[in-house]
Every structure is written in structure tokens, then in C-alpha cells.
Amino acid sequence: MPVLTLQHISKRYGSVQALSDVSFTVPEGSVFGVLGPNGSGKTTLLGIVMDVLKADSGNFRLFDKSPTAKERQQIGTLLETPNFYHYLSGYKNLEISASIKKRGKDDINRVLEVTGLSHRKDYAFKTYSLGMKQRLALAGVLLGDPDVLILDEPTNGLDPAGIAEVRALIRQLSASGKTIILASHLLDEVEKVCTHVAILQTGKLLVSGAVNEVIVRSDFVEAGAENLDLLSRLLNEFPGATLVEIKDGMVRAQFDTAPDPAAINRYCAERGCWLTFLQVRKKSLESAFLEITNNATS
Numbered sequence: 001m002p003v004l005t006l007q008h009i010s011k012r013y014g015s016v017q018a019l020s021d022v023s024f025t026v027p028e029g030s031v032f033g034v035l036g037p038n039g040s041g042k043t044t045l046l047g048i049v050m051d052v053l054k055a056d057s058g059n060f061r062l063f064d065k066s067p068t069a070k071e072r073q074q075i076g077t078l079l080e081t082p083n084f085y086h087y088l089s090g091y092k093n094l095e096i097s098a099s100i101k102k103r104g105k106d107d108i109n110r111v112l113e114v115t116g117l118s119h120r121k122d123y124a125f126k127t128y129s130l131g132m133k134q135r136l137a138l139a140g141v142l143l144g145d146p147d148v149l150i151l152d153e154p155t156n157g158l159d160p161a162g163i164a165e166v167r168a169l170i171r172q173l174s175a176s177g178k179t180i181i182l183a184s185h186l187l188d189e190v191e192k193v194c195t196h197v198a199i200l201q202t203g204k205l206l207v208s209g210a211v212n213e214v215i216v217r218s219d220f221v222e223a224g225a226e227n228l229d230l231l232s233r234l235l236n237e238f239p240g241a242t243l244v245e246i247k248d249g250m251v252r253a254q255f256d257t258a259p260d261p262a263a264i265n266r267y268c269a270e271r272g273c274w275l276t277f278l279q280v281r282k283k284s285l286e287s288a289f290l291e292i293t294n295n296a297t298s
């Protein structure tokens with residue numbers, strides 16, 4: 001059962017079309033990244049799902065039902081950084097969060113344990129590292145044990161250690177069965193934690209689906225030889241070659257399956273072309289992403 005299904009959501013603020021006809025589905029158990037540059041509509045989209053904002057048109061379903069307060073109660077959200085009290089302990093701050101959420105205190109020790117903060121629960125919030133502060137924010141989200149978490153830019157403003165801590169926690173929560181929807185402008189986030197992604201650009205959905213399917217990162221070969229034209233022709237004829245070009249004094253070739261360097265080397269040698277260089281490389285996530293966004297604008 002999908003956790004969230006968006007159907008043709010549009011939203012305008014005055015002259016700004018923040019979202020245009022956005023539809024996608026978030027499968028249960030996924031870590032779903034809503035990815036896009038600043039201003040692409042990510043926060044607006046999450047706000048609509050959490051009923052903080054109203055869409056102009058379109059609709060969405062939560063747990064395959066028209067959303068009511070009951071469905072939203074199964075969702076923990078971190079849309080903006082909570083205002084914790086600096087002089088109060090982590091535990092006391094969570095007591096306040098629990099009372100705002102009208103939940104008892106019973107769950108506080110559990111969420112401190114899950115977020116790895118039990119040993120620091122009696123220390124003042126101001127003594128926490130950036131990563132610990134964000135983990136406390138996530139502890140607050142976990143009160144009441146929601147099945148689904150919605151997080152807006154969960155690693156924003158953190159130092160590299162804090163980012164690593166929060167990502168590790170997201171992976172751990174995902175492994176425990178939670179569905180996590182997170183907005184991010186960081187490609188790195190998608191690569192490191194997300195199983196699925198929806199890419200937004202100026203309010204329009206470019207693609208959505210499983211990361212490996214959406215962002216095709218086929219391996220490619222870079223090869224050199226004295227006669228680059230001959231090498232280029234041979235690689236073009238090599239079974240499975242999809243794109244072959246001469247670039248920066250080398251031949252770059254993409255294939256529809258993972259290329260076998262030994263087979264390529266033998267194939268060229270048998271046809272009188274001796275390679276001076278051969279390397280199999282992975283297309284960077286960044287270049288794959290640029291291809292998706294450039295294709296959309298061209």
C-alpha cells in the first residue's frame with residue numbers, strides 16, 4: 001500500500017507558480033527524497049501534505065485514504081527546527097514536546113534511546129553538538145512512534161559530523177521499518193540515504209521513482225589509442241555500445257550493460273588497434289542529475 005499518493009497538485013502564491021501538476025507515489029518502507037534546488041517547491045509540497053497549506057488544485061491520499069487527522073497522527077514531521085530551551089536538559093525539552101503533542105512521558109526514554117542520546121539526556125541542550133541537537137529534534141518527531149516521518153532538509157546547517165550522525169539515524173530508522181519522506185537540495189543526501197526520489201524544478205516534477213531507475217548512472221569507458229578515429233569506430237561497433245564520442249584526447253563510450261575492460265581490450269587488439277589507456281568509470285550522480293534537469297529545460 002502506498003503511504004502517500006499525490007495527484008495533480010498545483011499551488012500558486014500570487015504570481016509565483018510554486019507547484020504545477022505534481023503527481024507521484026511514495027511506497028511503504030522507502031526513504032523518499034524530494035529533491036530540488038532552493039525555491040523548487042519542496043517545502044510547499046510537504047506543507048500541503050501536512051495540512052499547513054492548501055493546494056489550489058489536485059488531491060492526495062495518505063495510506064490510500066482521504067487524509068483526516070487520524071491519518072496525519074501516524075506521521076511525525078520536522079518541517080522547521082523546533083525551539084528547544086537552551087538551559088533545559090534534553091529530557092526536559094522532550095517533556096515539553098510531549099505535552100505540546102498531548103502525549104504522555106512514557107515514550108521519552110525510548111526515543112532518547114533510539115536517537116542515541118540516553119547518556120546525555122540530563123545535560124543542558126546548549127551543551128549538545130549540532131548533530132545531537134538535530135537528533136533531539138528527531139527524537140521529538142519520534143514521540144508516539146509514527147510509521148511515517150516527513151523531514152524538511154534534515155541535515156541543513158549541520159557540520160559534516162552532524163550530517164553523518166543524522167544520516168546514520170535516518171538509515172537506522174528506515175531499517176526499523178519507517179517510511180521517511182525528506183526534502184533536500186543535496187544530491188549527496190539522495191545518494192547516501194534515499195531509495196526513491198522525486199526531482200522538482202521550479203514547481204514541476206521532472207521524474208520520480210526508485211533512485212537506480214530514475215538516475216541512470218551507467219558505467220562508461222575512457223580509452224586511448226594512437227588512432228582515436230579507429231578506436232571510436234571500433235567501440236561504436238562493440239556489442240551494447242550506446243554512445244561513443246571523442247573527448248579531451250580520449251574516446252568515451254557508454255554501454256547498455258556493465259562494460260568488461262578485458263573484452264574491450266581484446267576486441268580492439270584483434271582489429272589492429274592497440275590501446276594506450278583504458279579505464280571503466282562511473283558517471284557521477286551530479287552529471288546524471290544535470291542530464292535530467294538540462295533535458296527538462298532544453
Ligand SMILES: Nc1ncnc2c1ncn2[C@@H]1O[C@H](COP(=O)(O)OP(=O)(O)OP(=O)(O)O)[C@@H](O)[C@H]1O
Binds near residue numbers: 036042044045
Ligand atoms: N508564502 C509565500 N508567499 C509567496 N511566495 C512563496 C511563499 N512561500 C514560498 N514561495 C515561493 O514559492 C516557491 C517555492 O518555494 P518553496 O519554499 O516551496 O521551495 P523549496 O524548494 O522548499 O525551497 P528552499 O529549499 O529554499 O526551502 C519559491 O519561488 C518561493 O519564493
